[in-house]
Amino acid sequence: MLELKNISYIVNEDGKEKVILKDINLTVNEHFVAITGPNGGGKSTLAKIIAGIIKPTTGQILLDGEDISELNITERAKKGISYAFQQPVHFKGLTVKDLVSIASGKTLNVSQICEILSEVGLCARDYVNREVNASLSGGELKRIEIAMIIARGTKLSLFDEPEAGIDLWSFNSLIKVFEKMREEINGTILIISHQERILNIADKIVVIANGHVDAIGSRDVIMPRLTGESATCKVLEEKQK
Ligand SMILES: Nc1ncnc2c1ncn2[C@@H]1O[C@H](COP(=O)(O)OP(=O)(O)OP(=O)(O)O)[C@@H](O)[C@H]1O
Numbered sequence: 001m002l003e004l005k006n007i008s009y010i011v012n013e014d015g016k017e018k019v020i021l022k023d024i025n026l027t028v029n030e031h032f033v034a035i036t037g038p039n040g041g042g043k044s045t046l047a048k049i050i051a052g053i054i055k056p057t058t059g060q061i062l063l064d065g066e067d068i069s070e071l072n073i074t075e076r077a078k079k080g081i082s083y084a085f086q087q088p089v090h091f092k093g094l095t096v097k098d099l100v101s102i103a104s105g106k107t108l109n110v111s112q113i114c115e116i117l118s119e120v121g122l123c124a125r126d127y128v129n130r131e132v133n134a135s136l137s138g139g140e141l142k143r144i145e146i147a148m149i150i151a152r153g154t155k156l157s158l159f160d161e162p163e164a165g166i167d168l169w170s171f172n173s174l175i176k177v178f179e180k181m182r183e184e185i186n187g188t189i190l191i192i193s194h195q196e197r198i199l200n201i202a203d204k205i206v207v208i209a210n211g212h213v214d215a216i217g218s219r220d221v222i223m224p225r226l227t228g229e230s231a232t233c234k235v236l237e238e239k240q241k
Pocket residue numbers: 011013018020037038039040041042043044045046
């Protein structure tokens with residue numbers, strides 16, 4: 001379980017304080033939790049704070065009750081937090097096989113790697129020995145990144161807009177990958193997304209706007225509000241303290 005307590009992130013811009021996140025309180029213990037909200041609301045900043053890429057100005061982060069606030073990205077990764085960037089990273093000189101093996105923390109044989117790659121819809125034989133460089137498409141990189149997260153099998157897998165830069169065909173199969181992960185994963189998937197189809201498979205949706213938690217609840221409660229189907233629905237089903 002992930003707990004965020006009073007997380008704020010304030011930067012100094014041109015000599016003035018800019019509040020990017022303000023008093024975020026959130027508990028995440030479901031299998032599949034989606035964070036959504038308007039552009040610039042603070043979602044990616046929050047994901048980077050959870051992963052340990054940036055340090056919040058105030059607040060505490062607990063993973064299964066343990067305070068991990070002072071741990072850096074590597075230490076948090078060891079505790080079981082994986083983070084997939086909005087734009088996947090290229091790893092010049094490393095092959096898909098290398099990356100998936102490194103992610104899993106053990107030497108995998110080709111058939112084990114093939115199994116993981118096929119889970120993300122990649123025809124393994126074509127990819128195992130490919131170098132992870134700019135010759136791969138955005139969709140292929142995304143899937144390789146997801147394969148690495150599956151190989152790691154962590155407690156908390158964080159994805160920042162996995163749909164970004166993906167064509168509709170690849171997007172359809174990406175949704176299937178997430179649906180399958182949702183069924184099979186032991187830990188939690190925390191996913192930042194603007195896509196209705198991703199939000200529709202979430203157990204819980206958190207809406208972040210203007211740097212704070214605007215709404216939180218099950219998809220049945222939050223989706224009508226987001227899609228404008230019900231102006232009167234009760235949004236704050238379980239606003240957390
Ligand atoms: N270090 C920083 N200095 C100044 N402004 C920043 C900094 N980091 C983030 N911001 C600003 O904070 C706001 C929130 O950014 P963030 O990337 O977290 O938003 P987001 O909700 O993920 O947006 P999007 O949906 O467009 O990806 C933006 O206005 C961004 O420009």
